[in-house]
Amino acid sequence: MYSRIAGTGSYLPERVLTNADLEKTVDTTDEWIRTRTGIERRHIAGDGETTSMLAEHACRRALRAAGLTVEDVDFIVVGTTTPDRVFPNTGTLLQERLGIHNCPAFALETACSGFVYALSVADKYVRLGEAKCALVVGAECLSRITDWTDRATCVLFGDGAGAVVLTPSVEPGVVATHLHSDGRYKDLLYFPYGVSDGFDKLKAGAKQGITMQGNDVFKVAVRTLSRLVDETLAKNGIEKHQIDWLVPHQANLRIIQSAADKLDMPMDKVIVTVHEHGNTSAASIPLALDTAVRDGRIRRGQLLLMETFGGGFTWGSALVRF
Ligand code: ACO
Numbered sequence: 001m002y003s004r005i006a007g008t009g010s011y012l013p014e015r016v017l018t019n020a021d022l023e024k025t026v027d028t029t030d031e032w033i034r035t036r037t038g039i040e041r042r043h044i045a046g047d048g049e050t051t052s053m054l055a056e057h058a059c060r061r062a063l064r065a066a067g068l069t070v071e072d073v074d075f076i077v078v079g080t081t082t083p084d085r086v087f088p089n090t091g092t093l094l095q096e097r098l099g100i101h102n103c104p105a106f107a108l109e110t111a112c113s114g115f116v117y118a119l120s121v122a123d124k125y126v127r128l129g130e131a132k133c134a135l136v137v138g139a140e141c142l143s144r145i146t147d148w149t150d151r152a153t154c155v156l157f158g159d160g161a162g163a164v165v166l167t168p169s170v171e172p173g174v175v176a177t178h179l180h181s182d183g184r185y186k187d188l189l190y191f192p193y194g195v196s197d198g199f200d201k202l203k204a205g206a207k208q209g210i211t212m213q214g215n216d217v218f219k220v221a222v223r224t225l226s227r228l229v230d231e232t233l234a235k236n237g238i239e240k241h242q243i244d245w246l247v248p249h250q251a252n253l254r255i256i257q258s259a260a261d262k263l264d265m266p267m268d269k270v271i272v273t274v275h276e277h278g279n280t281s282a283a284s285i286p287l288a289l290d291t292a293v294r295d296g297r298i299r300r301g302q303l304l305l306m307e308t309f310g311g312g313f314t315w316g317s318a319l320v321r322f
Pocket of ligand 1 (some may be wrong): 028029151192215218279
């Protein structure tokens with residue numbers, strides 16, 4: 001028994017923030033942002049719009065694409081770094097929005113790797129026969145934890161959500177997932193406030209947002225993703241040329257290009273949305289996937305390699321026969 005992606009969906013908040021808009025608020029230029037990151041614009045959640053709201057839109061679209069309804073759903077997992085609340089967890093809040101009751105619903109928090117981690121977990125439940133219609137979601141409101149006065153980070157991030165529906169299949173589907181994590185890198189990329197650590201500072205009005213040693217993150221990301229590509233190909237007996245599409249985490253165009261080089265893959269076989277969405281963390285891969293499915297580039301039967309890297313550090317890949 002395998003799991004397969006029966007449908008994809010995504011959602012972006014209406015408000016668009018361009019590089020030109022950012023030029024008016026911080027000391028930056030469109031040219032700097034585009035040449036260093038590839039980003040041209042990003043979407044920002046409206047007042048009162050939450051991560052579970054973005055996720056709800058993406059899930060309804062994914063269910064429609066799969067020809068299924070909320071009544072079919074029996075498992076929900078959301079990757080997010082920006083949950084609506086500490087609790088109830090965002091999976092449960094999403095479940096309530098969808099009008100689904102009783103099935104397991106939870107969120108996991110592995111920064112940009114959230115969707116690949118969630119996919120890996122849901123895949124196991126479907127393979128074991130314990131879920132027949134799993135919603136797997138990546139959703140973020142990163143704009144809420146961004147320091148909009150810090151030009152080194154505020155130009156990078158955006159909000160959005162993407163989802164897939166996983167159903168059982170006799171053929172793969174999800175061929176394999178490979179997950180990794182190493183907390184030794186916790187101080188290179190983090191948000192400084194939590195509940196048991198830093199809550200007092202947050203309550204006192206401290207303003208620091210996502211904090212990153214961009215250069216170091218960049219170098220480790222390139223090195224690590226290169227090893228991850230090797231591992232994924234070797235463990236699954238796959239040759240580079242067999243992969244139809246690379247669907248990478250959308251953090252930075254230069255990091256994406258280095259992964260494509262590693263695979264000897266021309267950029268027209270790589271799904272790139274970072275220019276339109278910025279870095280939407282856990283939402284970025286399912287957003288990119290849905291974009292390319294809906295515009296007809298990704299077709300049934302093709303082999304996809306998803307790869308991701310994020311705060312922690314966490315990283316992982318998914319090899320998927322679509
Ligand atoms: N506009 C203009 N200048 C800027 C800006 C800006 N927005 N931001 C920084 N600069 C300046 C710096 O101050 C520095 O100036 P200096 O040389 O006078 O000191 C100069 O530009 C170069 O800064 P660097 O940080 O060295 O620039 P770099 O080429 O490394 O690019 C970037 C920065 C884009 C952040 C890059 O390091 C990067 O993409 N890193 C990885 C990000 C990433 O992948 N994150 C992972 C996932 S995120 C997650 O998990 C939530």
